[in-house]
Amino acid sequence: MLIRTEAPADILAIDRLLKSVFETEAEADLVMTLRENGHLTLSLVACTDEGEVVGHLLFSPVTIEGDDLSWQGLAPLAVAKAYQGKGIAAALVEEAFSTLPEFGYPACVVLGDPQYYGRFQFKPAADYGLHCQWEVPPGAFQVRSLTEYSVAEQLAGRKGLVEYCPEFNGL
Structure with missing residues (x-):
């Protein structure tokens, strides 16, 4: 399994993967719109030895009370149904967590x-006085530091209020 940054040739494969994994096309449309609008910070794919895209992970910017602190939002994370339960999602997340800090995302x-x-060491965001722009179940909105500094620091x-890119409002 190879984990790498998305390439232009992966765009349609990612779109097909997202449409096959999620109940609606909303996530696929979101990723395409984020890409088109330049709001894609990191997009990773997991590929088989034959080059088939079987996993995808995307990060895009978020703000806190309107301030850009270079924080990122993880969404979506998808693995082809035939490959779920094999550690691919975890490998994507771990690769992202080693890559993002290298580019200054804390x-x-x-x-x-x-x-x-x-x-993956996510903690409830409410523990830090942070809340999501949408009404969500308790504990579902979570935060994680990517550096040696804690979230509180x-x-x-x-x-x-933590707000995602405007493209998320269409979900």
Whole structure:
């Protein structure tokens, strides 16, 4: 399995993957729109030895109370159904967590299952006074530092609303 940055030749394969994994085409449309609008910070793919794209992970910018702190939002994360449960999603996430800090991105947020994302050291964002722009179940909105500095140290007393790129409002 090869984990690498998306290439232009991967765009249609990513689109097909997202449409096959999610119930609607909303995530595929979101990724395409983020890409077209230049709001794609990091897009990774997992490929088989034959070059088939079987996993995808995307990060895009988020703001805290309107301030750009270079934080990122993880969404979406997808693995082809035939390849789920084989550690591909974890490999994508770990690769991203080693890559993002190299480019100066100190932390990220995710909206998802706390049990699943907890294994990647995500913590409830509410513990740091952060909340999502949408109404979500308790604990579903989570945050994680990507550097040696804790989330609290990075926030330096800031708290409040975390907003994703406007493209997410169409979901």
